[in-house]
Structure formats: C-alpha cells, structure tokens
Amino acid sequence: MTGRRRVAITGLGLVTPLGNDVASTWNGLMDGRSGVGPITVFDASGFPTRIAAEVRNFDPDAAGDRKLLKLAGRQHRFALAAAAQAIAAAGAAPTKRDGARWGCVVGSGMISADFSALEELHRRFVKDDRLNDGLLGREGLSSVADPIEFCRTQTVAGLSLLTHRFGIRGYTATVHTACASGGQALGTALNAIRAGWADRILAGGFDSMVHPLGLSGFCLLGALSTDNDSPQTASRPFDRTRNGFVLGEGAGFLVLEEWEAARRRDARIYAELAGDGNSLSSYRITDSHPSGDGPIQAMSWSLEDAGVEPRDVGYINAHGTSTPMNDRSECRAIEAVFGPEARMVPVSSTKSQLGHLIAAAGAVEAAICALTIHHGRAPGTMNLHNPDPECALDFIPNRTRAGAVRVALTNSFGFGGSNNCLVLRAPEAAR
Amino acid sequence: MTAGGPLWITGASAVCSAGRTAEAAWQAARAGRSGIGPIVAWNAAGWPCEVAGEIAGFDARDFVPDRKLHKLLSRMDMLGLHAAHQALADSGLLGFRDSLPEGERPRFNERCAVLAASGGATYSNQYDFFTLLSVAHGGLKSFGEELTSTVSPMWLLRTLPNNVLCYAGVQTGFKGPNANFTSHSVSGFLAVREALRLLADGKADRAIVVGYDSPVEPQTVLYFAGLGLLARDAVRSFDAGRDGCLLGEGAAALVIETADAASRRGAEPRGEIIGAGTATEAEGILAIGDEGEAVRRAIEECLAEASLEPDRVSMIAAHGNGTVPSDASEGRALLEVFGIEGPPVTGFKWATGHLMGASAILEAVLALLSLEHGEAPGIAGLRRLDPSLTGLRVSPSVQPIEGDTGVVVSRGFGGSAAALALRASRRG
Numbered sequence: 003m004t005g006r007r008r009v010a011i012t013g014l015g016l017v018t019p020l021g022n023d024v025a026s027t028w029n030g031l032m033d034g035r036s037g038v039g040p041i042t043v044f045d046a047s048g049f050p051t052r053i054a055a056e057v058r059n060f061d062p063d064a065a066g067d068r069k070l071l072k073l074a075g076r077q078h079r080f081a082l083a084a085a086a087q088a089i090a091a092a093g094a095a096p097t098k099r100d101g102a103r104w105g106c107v108v109g110s111g112m113i114s115a116d117f118s119a120l121e122e123l124h125r126r127f128v129k130d131d132r133l134n135d136g137l138l139g140r141e142g143l144s145s146v147a148d149p150i151e152f153c154r155t156q157t158v159a160g161l162s163l164l165t166h167r168f169g170i171r172g173y174t175a176t177v178h179t180a181c182a183s184g185g186q187a188l189g190t191a192l193n194a195i196r197a198g199w200a201d202r203i204l205a206g207g208f209d210s211m212v213h214p215l216g217l218s219g220f221c222l223l224g225a226l227s228t229d230n231d232s233p234q235t236a237s238r239p240f241d242r243t244r245n246g247f248v249l250g251e252g253a254g255f256l257v258l259e260e261w262e263a264a265r266r267r268d269a270r271i272y273a274e275l276a277g278d279g280n281s282l283s284s285y286r287i288t289d290s291h292p293s294g295d296g297p298i299q300a301m302s303w304s305l306e307d308a309g310v311e312p313r314d315v316g317y318i319n320a321h322g323t324s325t326p327m328n329d330r331s332e333c334r335a336i337e338a339v340f341g342p343e344a345r346m347v348p349v350s351s352t353k354s355q356l357g358h359l360i361a362a363a364g365a366v367e368a369a370i371c372a373l374t375i376h377h378g379r380a381p382g383t384m385n386l387h388n389p390d391p392e393c394a395l396d397f398i399p400n401r402t403r404a405g406a407v408r409v410a411l412t413n414s415f416g417f418g419g420s421n422n423c424l425v426l427r428a429p430e431a432a433r
Numbered sequence: 434m435t436a437g438g439p440l441w442i443t444g445a446s447a448v449c450s451a452g453r454t455a456e457a458a459w460q461a462a463r464a465g466r467s468g469i470g471p472i473v474a475w476n477a478a479g480w481p482c483e484v485a486g487e488i489a490g491f492d493a494r495d496f497v498p499d500r501k502l503h504k505l506l507s508r509m510d511m512l513g514l515h516a517a518h519q520a521l522a523d524s525g526l527l528g529f530r531d532s533l534p535e536g537e538r539p540r541f542n543e544r545c546a547v548l549a550a551s552g553g554a555t556y557s558n559q560y561d562f563f564t565l566l567s568v569a570h571g572g573l574k575s576f577g578e579e580l581t582s583t584v585s586p587m588w589l590l591r592t593l594p595n596n597v598l599c600y601a602g603v604q605t606g607f608k609g610p611n612a613n614f615t616s617h618s619v620s621g622f623l624a625v626r627e628a629l630r631l632l633a634d635g636k637a638d639r640a641i642v643v644g645y646d647s648p649v650e651p652q653t654v655l656y657f658a659g660l661g662l663l664a665r666d667a668v669r670s671f672d673a674g675r676d677g678c679l680l681g682e683g684a685a686a687l688v689i690e691t692a693d694a695a696s697r698r699g700a701e702p703r704g705e706i707i708g709a710g711t712a713t714e715a716e717g718i719l720a721i722g723d724e725g726e727a728v729r730r731a732i733e734e735c736l737a738e739a740s741l742e743p744d745r746v747s748m749i750a751a752h753g754n755g756t757v758p759s760d761a762s763e764g765r766a767l768l769e770v771f772g773i774e775g776p777p778v779t780g781f782k783w784a785t786g787h788l789m790g791a792s793a794i795l796e797a798v799l800a801l802l803s804l805e806h807g808e809a810p811g812i813a814g815l816r817r818l819d820p821s822l823t824g825l826r827v828s829p830s831v832q833p834i835e836g837d838t839g840v841v842v843s844r845g846f847g848g849s850a851a852a853l854a855l856r857a858s859r860r861g
Contacts, residue, residue, distance in 0.1 A: 048577025073718065102712065102730065110615065112594055113554055120559050123652075124566040131564045138651060139480035146652060147659030153718045157553030157594070157615045162847030165715040171727070174713045174849055175623050176616040178553065178594045186612060190627070197630055199711070214573060215559065218580055219589030280610040282547055284602035287505075287590055299543060299608065303636075417590070418599035420611055 007196045010264040010271040010429070013092025013257030014369045015084035015206075019055035019250050019356055023087055028373050031381040032402055036234035036355050038248050043212055044117075051226040053233040054212045055250035055357025066167055073153045077111060078160045080253035080362075081208035085164055088204065092257035093269060096169045096202075105173035105200035106165050107191040109183030109207030111361040114155045117214045122146075160208055173199040178361065181321070182416030183207055184254065185364025185424055189278030191258050192424075201263055206255030207365035220249060223288070225325060237358075238385035239322035239351035240329050240393040247323040250357025254366030272372040273410075277308025277425030288417055289327045294335030297321075297413065300421035301339045304411065308425035312340045315347055316407035317380045319367045321415045322351025323358055332413065333393040350398045354384040364414035364422060371410040371426045379404045439692040440632050441702035442855070444524025444641075445798045446516045448496075449683030449791075450486035451784045454519070459802040462784040462810035463831060469667065469679055469786055475651055481658035484666060485649045486681025486786025488512070502600070505591055509552055512684040513597035513645025513791075514604070520686035521641060527605065529698045538606075544694075545607035546637035548628050549598040550620030552646030552790035556653065558592040561585065597645055609637045617845030618752075619711065620644065621685075621793025622853050626709040628689050638694035644794035645684035648787075653680065660719065662756055668787075669814040670753030670780040671760050671827050678754045681786020685795035702858040704801050707838075708741065710734025714848030721758045725766030727850040728752075728842060732770050735840065735852035743771045746854075747836030748809050750800040751827075752844045753780030754787055759844060764822035767842075773824030777832040779809040793843035797853055800839045804857035807834050 016023060019037025020030030030037065037055040046052045057080060063071060065082035074082065089095050096104040123146060127138045138146065153159060161176045173194050177186050184207030191205035211217070220226045227246040229236035237248040256275075264271055281303065283289075283296030290296045305312060321332055329351075337344045352370055359366055374380045382398035389399070408431040414422045445455055450468025452458030461468065469486045477483045493503045496515035506514070521527050530541050565583040569576035585591075593599070595613040602608065612627050614620035621644040628640035657663045657680065664677035689706060712730035714722050736743060749771070752763055767778060781799050788795055803809045811830040818827060826832070837860065841853045 045573040046577060048572075048574035049580065050577075101715070106713075112589075112592060113559075115554070115556060115559060120562065121566065121571070124563055125571075128563050128567070131567055133475065133560065133563075133651060135476040135651070136479065138655070139477060142651070142655045143481050143659055147655040149656070149660050149719075152656040152660070155554075155556075156617070156718060156846055158617045158845065158847045158849075159718060161616065162718040165713050165847060166717050169715055171713050171715045173711050174616070174847070175614055176553075177612055178551070178615045179598065179611070179613050180593060180595060190612060193627075193630060193634075214576060215562065218562070218584065219592070221580060222584055222586045222588055223590070224586070280612070281543070282598070282602040282608045282611045284542075284606055284608045286603070287593075287596075287599055296608065303610075416595070418593055418595040418613075419602055420595065420598065420613070 008261035009192050009195050009275045010259045010261050011256050011273050011275055011372050012259045012264050012269040012271055013088035014272060014372060015087030015255040016366060016369055017057055017080040017084045018252040018366060019057055022060050031352060031355060034384055038233040038236055038357055040233060044214055046217060049217055050221045051228050052230045053236055053248060055248055056212055057252050070163060070167060072150060074163055075154050077208045077210040078163050081160050082163060082167060084253035085204055085255040088255040088257050089168060101169045101171040103172055103201045104170045105194055105203040106161060106170045107175045107187045107203055107205045108161050109187035109361045109365060110157060110160050110176050110178055111209040112178060113215055119151055170204060179420035180416035180418050181360055181363055182414040182420040182422045183361035185414030185422030186280060188365060188368050188424055189280060189422055192275050192278050195258060195260050201260045203258045204255060205258055207362040208253035209359055209361035210251035211249055211360055212251045235385045237324045237354050239324040239354050239383055240390055240397050241386050242388040242390040244324045247325055248357040250359040252359050252366060253362050254369045256369060271429040273375045273426040274429060276427040277304040279304030279307060279423045281421045283419035283421060285419060290331040290415060292331055294331050294338050297332060297335035297415055297421045298338045300423040301335060304423040304425045310409050310425060314409045315411055317374055317410040318347055318349040319371050319412040320349050320351045321413040322353055324353060330392050333395060336395060345396055348380055348398050348403060349395045350381055350383040352381050367412045368424050371412045374410055375407050375426060375428045378406050380407060440629055440706050441690050441692050441695045442687055442704040442706060443690050443695050443700045443702060444520040444688030445703060445801055446519030446523060447685040447795050447798045448512055448516055449785045449795060450488055450681055455798050455802055459799055462781055463808060465813040467784045467813060474649055482654055482663040485679055487649055488682060505587055506596060507591055509645050509647035510596040513643050514600055516684035516686040517601045517641055517643040520688050524688035525700060526688060542606045542608045544609055544638040546609040546628060546631050546640035547598055547601050547607050547611045548624040548640055548642045549613045550624045550644035550790050550794060551594045551613055551615050552648060553594045553615035555650060557650045561588055597643060618789050618792050618843050619845040619849045619851040620790050622709055622843055622851035625853060629706060629709060632691050639690040641686060641688055643686040644791040646788050646790035647682035648789045649680045649682050664755055667814040668755035668783040670755050670783060670812050671764055671819055671822055671825060672815050673817045673819045675755045675760060677756050679786045681788045683788050683795060684791050685798045687794060704855050704857045706855050708735045708739025708854040710738060711851045716848050718846050720848060721762055723762055725762035727848055728763050728766035729769055731850040731852040735854050739854040741854055746776045746838055746840050748776050748803060748834045748839045749778045750796050750839060750841040751778050751780045752842045754782055761819060761821060764825050768824055774826060777809045777834060778825055778827045780812055783812055783814050797841045800841045801855060801857055804834060804837055804839050805859050807860055809834055
C-alpha cells in the first residue's frame with residue numbers, strides 16, 4: 003500500500019430534515035432537535051404511517067436555472083443544492099481545463115417515477131386494472147410520451163444533471179444498493195481517486211421516498227414506525243421500545259480530492275476519507291444475520307483498508323435504523339469487531355433526529371462524521387430512554403459529546419444485503 | 434492497473450433474443466440472424482414501434498428453478514440470476530469451492546466479489562398499484578386506507594434495483610466486496626472496472642460480474658418513440674439510411690479471476706481483461722456531441738491502461754445503437770483513434786436490440802466469442818456506409834480477425850462512454 007494516493011474531504015453540502023445547509027443541519031444535531039413531523043407533501047392521512055422527516059422551507063427553484071430544473075425532480079433538486087454547497091465550500095470547481103479529471107459518483111434512489119404520472123396513466127389507459135394496449139398504442143405518443151417526464155425518471159437523471167451543471171467530464175457513476183447506496187458511492191469515489199481515474203470527485207447521495215409509492219412500499223413491509231401521534235420520538239434507535247424506522251429525505255455531497263492536490267492549493271481539509279469496506283450478507287433480503295455477520299466484515303475490512311486499529315476509533319455513526327433487527331445485529335457486529343473494548347467507543351445514530359434518508363443516508367452520515375472530527379463534538383442518539391439490554395454500547399444518549407475524534411466510522415447497510423463502512427481520519431492524524 | 438498480474442476471464446454467459454446461451458447468440462449473429470421480432474409482452478400491433486428483441490417463449494421456470502423466488506423477482510432479475518449461474522457453471526468455480534474442506538469455504542466466499550450492472554427502476558413495477566388506484570377512486574386518503582389489503586407486502590422488494598446482487602450472493606454464498614451500478618448502458622463496464630480494481634488491489638481473488646435489463650416495456654417504447662430514437666424495423670448501425678435503435682432484453686455475465694487464483698485451482702483462461710476507460714461529455718441526459726469526444730477519451734484511457742497501441746487492436750465491437758447522432762459521433766471517434774482502415778468494426782444491436790443496463794457485458798461476451806472464433810459477425814442490415822464515416826471497416830458480412838485483442842465500446846445517457854480491452858486465449 004506504499005505510495006497509494008490518499009483522499010481529502012475538502013467540501014461538504016447538506017440538505018436535510020434539520021436544515022438546508024451544513025450549518026443548520028449541524029446546529030440541529032447539536033441542539034438535539036428532531037426533523038420528524040406529520041407528512042405535509044401529500045395527503046398521507048389514510049396510510050398506516052403518517053409521519054416522516056421532510057426537508058422543509060427548501061426553495062425548489064434555487065438549485066439551478068429553469069432549463070436545468072425542468073428536468074429535476076424533488077430529490078434531484080436536493081442533490082443540486084447540496085452539491086453546489088460542497089463545491090463552494092471546497093473552493094475548487096471544475097473548469098474547462100480540468101473537468102475531465104473531475105468525477106461524479108452518486109447513490110440514487112430506487113423509484114424515480116412521478117406519482118401523478120402513474121395516476122394519469124391509470125385514469126386514461128387502464129381498464130379492469132390492466133393497461134389498455136390498443137388505446138395506449140393509439141394515443142400514448144401524444145399524451146404519455148412526455149420527454150421531460152422521461153428524462154426526469156431515468157436512474158441517471160441526477161448524475162446527468164450534476165455533471166451538466168458543474169461541467170464534470172471524467173469518471174462518473176450511479177450506484178444503488180438500497181440504504182447502503184450513499185456509503186458505497188463514497189467508497190467507489192475514494193477508490194477511483196486512489197486508482198488515478200480522477201483527481202477530484204463530487205460524491206454523495208440523494209433521495210426522497212416521501213411520496214405515495216415510497217411510503218406505500220415501506221408501509222407494506224411493516225418497516226416504519228407508526229407512532230403518528232409522537233413523531234419527534236418515533237425514531238429511537240437502540241431503545242427497547244423502538245418499532246421501526248422513520249422515512250427521511252434529502253441529500254449529502256462531499257468533494258473528495260487527491261491529498262497532495264488539496265495540500266498544494268491550501269484547501270481546508272475536514273478529514274481524510276481513509277478507508278472503505280464493502281461486504282455482502284448473503285443471508286436475507288431485508289436483514290443481516292443476527293450474529294452481525296456481513297456488517298462485521300464491512301467494518302473489519304474498512305479498518306484494515308485505512309490501516310487503523312479498532313482502539314483508534316473515537317466515534318461510530320451507526321446505521322441504527324431503529325428497527326428491532328438492524329439495531330441488534332449491528333450491536334453484535336460492533337462487539338465482534340471491537341471486542342471487550344466495544345463499550346468504550348462512542349456510538350450514535352443520527353437517524354434518531356434525521357430519520358432514514360435511504361440512498362442519501364450514507365453520504366449524509368459520512369458528512370456528519372467529517373463535521374464531528376472538524377468540530378470535536380459528536381452528535382448523540384436522541385429518544386433513548388429505555389436501553390435495550392441487547393444493545394449495550396455507549397450510545398451518547400440524549401445529548402452530544404465534546405472531545406477530539408481522530409478516527410470515525412460510519413455504517414450503512416442496505417436491503418439486499420450490501421454493507422458499507424467508511425473510515426474518516428482527522429487531517430492532523432493523517433501524517 | 435494490472436500490476437498484481439493478469440486478470441483472467443474464466444467464465445462467460447449470455448441470454449438474449451438472439452440466443453439463450455452466449456454461443457447460440459454468437460452463432461445467430463454470425464449467420465446474420467436477428468432475435469428482433471414482433472413484441473409479445475403486450476399487444477403492440479399499431480404501436481409507434483411494434484418490434485423488439487424479446488426472449489421468445491419466456492418461462493420463469495427456465496431461468497430460476499426455485500419457484501418460491503418467482504414472486505420476489507422481476508423478469509430482468511430472473512435473467513440476471515440465470516446469466517450469473519451460467520457464467521459460474523462455465524468457470525467451474527462453485528464445483529471447486531465445494532471441493533474445498535468445509536473450513537476453507539468461508540474464506541473463499543469472502544474473497545469472491547459480486548458486481549452487477551442493473552437497469553434500475555422499471556415503469557411496469559408500478560402497475561401493481563393499478564387495482565389500488567381503481568379502488569381508491571382518485572382519493573389519496575382511501576389509497577392509503579386500502580393499501581395493505583390490495584398490494585402485495587413484497588412489492589418494494591420486487592422493485593429493488595439490486596436484487597440480482599442480493600440473490601446471487603444468497604444463492605452462491607459469496608460475501609465479498611460488491612457494487613451495483615445503475616448508470617445506464619455504461620454500467621457493465623463500470624462493474625467490470627470495479628472488479629479489475631478489487632482484484633488488482635488484492636481485495637478479492639475472484640469476481641462474478643453480471644449485467645441485466647429488460648427495458649421492453651410499454652412506457653419505455655412510447656418514450657423512445659416520442660424522442661424519435663426507435664427504428665422502424667431494424668437497427669442499421671453506421672448505415673447511411675439508419676433510423677434508430679430497438680429495445681432488447683437479456684443478461685450476460687463474466688467470471689474474472691486473478692491468474693494466480695485461477696491457476697491454483699487448475700482453471701484455464703478464456704481470455705484476459707487488459708484495460709478499461711470511462712469519460713463523460715456532460716451536456717445533458719440526451720445530448721450527444723458531434724465529435725464523440727467522450728468515446729475518444731474513454732478508448733484512449735482504456736488503451737493506455739492496457740498499454741496497447743491502436744494498431745495492435747484486432748477488432749472493435751462498437752456501441753452502434755443505430756441512431757443518427759450516436760453512430761456518426763462514435764464512428765468519428767473510432768476513425769480518430771484507429772485511423773482510416775483500422776481494425777474490423779462490428780456491432781451486435783442489430784441482432785439483440787439495445788439491452789441498456791446489460792448491453793456492455795453482453796457485447797463484451799460476444800466480442801470474446803468473436804475473438805475466439807477469429808471472426809467478427811457482420812452488421813446484417815448494413816447496405817451503404819454513412820458517407821461521413823468513410824474508412825470505418827464495417828461490413829454486412831463476416832470479417833476475419835487477425836489477432837486476439839478486442840476493444841468494446843459502450844455509451845449511456847448523460848453523455849457517458851466506456852471502453853473495455855480484452856484478449857482471447859483460445860482460438861478456432
């Protein structure tokens with residue numbers, strides 16, 4: 003590994019349920035605020051779950067010019083806004099000259115179609131619950147086949163908007179491993195810079211499943227908390243009374259930069275993105291093994307990749323979804339990796355405040371780890387009043403904690419069994 | 434890139450409209466037989482486009498023996514899983530793993546990477562909500578109230594764009610590094626490139642890389658037709674009279690191993706992957722520059738990584754999607770890199786349709802077979818080369834290949850381009 007290129011985090015951008023930029027999100031975390039409330043973006047009054055962590059007071063027209071935004075759905079606008087913040091914070095934007103050495107890697111969501119388009123298709127072309135092929139063939143071209151709608155619903159729509167908006171012409175990729183997408187996007191970007199495929203990469207994740215189909219999907223699985231009358235305490239990872247996750251939305255973007263290039267231009271370095279570990283649980287589609295098998299490998303491999311020992315780790319941002327299974331399995335995994343000292347490592351789940359941002363979660367939580375290192379203060383796990391005896395770690399319950407953090411870990415585990423763990427290291431600790 | 438030693442292809446597979454195995458699909462292409470025919474997935478008579486490359490007589494049981502999975506997987510997922518298993522069978526990898534002492538298998542499984550190139554979200558998965566929409570009579574409140582009694586609890590899981598990655602892992606037991614690229618038609622080469630990196634970095638010894646997609650859906654046909662991207666009846670790559678692309682479905686997979694890992698188990702290489710490159714034009718989701726600038730940069734990066742001079746390339750499998758701007762700009766990029774009368778150029782979309790998320794790996798597999806057979810299938814519908822591409826060595830009939838090295842090109846939405854260089858080990 004000698005001579006391997008190292009990677010600096012030089013820009014951060016966030017659009018989250020706690021605020022539409024880095025400062026307000028961070029302040030919300032530090033104040034212990036909850037971003038969860040009744041769903042307002044559509045009428046969810048008939049659904050089993052009627053709460054979510056929505057992005058609020060977001061100016062949907064501020065993220066780009068009209069021509070660009072025409073092709074952008076809600077989640078893409080979050081992405082454009084967060085990415086613009088990250089590039090501004092980095093103080094380095096792609097130019098005509100170096101755009102081919104910039105990359106863009108994004109974790110993008112699983113459903114992108116617009117619910118109103120489905121309703122329209124149903125209203126006009128469905129008979130006896132089936133598409134009327136003949137009618138659709140005759141009239142579809144002039145009604146259904148809206149090119150703007152097509153562009154907006156492509157899986158690469160977000161990536162395409164970002165590369166176009168910022169002039170990124172090098173290595174570009176969209177990845178999707180459900181709730182691990184954001185973390186895997188950053189890991190893919192880290193390795194692309196190491197491999198020399200790019201020198202700077204705009205990397206992150208964006209998602210909004212706070213729409214009728216997204217909410218339906220998770221309600222059908224019974225994965226969401228139904229604490230509709232107490233939204234602010236509905237997400238309570240590691241609590242004995244936890245009863246499911248809370249759907250969130252937003253975007254997180256980071257500017258990753260080859261270390262020496264960042265140093266040469268005297269860039270502010272929030273942290274080093276030092277390691278990536280990716281494993282496959284190969285167990286069940288929705289769960290990890292109760293033993294933590296799968297997540298254990300992701301954490302061990304990321305530590306090994308970063309060349310750090312478990313005892314160096316000062317903070318873990320847990321996947322911590324607040325579902326009964328995940329939190330227990332994740333605790334077993336942390337215990338397996340950290341051994342007898344597992345209880346000495348501060349662990350928190352910021353999903354207690356932000357909800358679960360699905361494909362954006364891993365990127366937003368990596369940004370939170372960078373801020374934890376930068377500010378020397380770790381966010382806590384809110385709503386943790388009845389500790390689950392099966393989850394006995396130092397969860398920083400109901401407050402934040404001051405103290406220098408040299409190395410932070412962030413976990414993201416997805417439906418489908420993909421597990422991602424990233425290691426971030428304080429810039430001064432990265433010789 | 435491959436400083437850790439050569440990276441061998443030890444297994445390959447394909448399933449598409451032209452054939453249910455890689456060899457059958459290649460033989461069909463060689464014989465000038467296309468798999469494109471009238472759409473049967475729905476009654477498309479009178480539609481703006483009536484043909485596509487569908488898998489004839491699709492029966493889930495042919496592709497996924499475990500019937501319990503049929504409710505949990507979409508058609509494209511089944512094709513992907515099938516291709517993964519076929520490539521693994523070709524490699525003999527699972528038989529070798531199962532011959533190991535039980536204690537060594539967990540380590541073996543953790544050193545196997547699983548990489549997928551997926552078509553991502555489909556439109557037709559949402560059609561499972563039609564009944565609910567009918568019941569709800571346009572009211573969201575009643576939509577929510579009737580949800581759980583009307584739609585399958587498994588709906589979301591069946592729509593996951595990473596299902597093949599998941600079930601390939603569950604069924605093989607492989608637990609190594611993994612990724613699922615949903616980057617349109619360049620996904621396959623992003624996945625292969627990730628495999629090369631993981632093997633070269635020592636993060637895995639082996640990788641199964643699978644691409645799969647099934648874009649032959651009513652809404653996609655309408656969108657493509659509305660954008661003027663679809664041909665009337667055939668894909669005529671690089672022809673002066675070409676009029677567009679056609680959709681196709683299918684999957685393909687490669688097993689890639691370090692030469693060291695493969696030879697330790699006594700496996701022979703079918704070929705080697707020697708380089709990859711990617712680039713983006715960034716002018717928007719559908720925009721295509723006139724000069725094929727990203728295609729050129731992707732090929733140049735690929736050749737540099739492979740330490741390959743353009744005149745050492747024995748064949749090119751072009752993207753050749755049959756649309757006017759894409760073929761013109763790609764042809765110009767090929768002429769710029771490889772010169773007038775460079776290596777033979779072919780393409781396969783006339784025979785298979787455009788498999789989108791699966792196209793890159795499918796075409797890499799068909800290119801590998803072309804190199805193995807020493808023959809590049811012709812582009813069957815080609816009548817007269819686009820006069821702006823004079824010197825591009827395409828042909829309607831089979832062209833002999835002198836040498837063992839091929840370059841495969843793929844382009845995707847968002848101005849993305851990727852290239853892969855491979856070398857065949859077997860000849861004849």
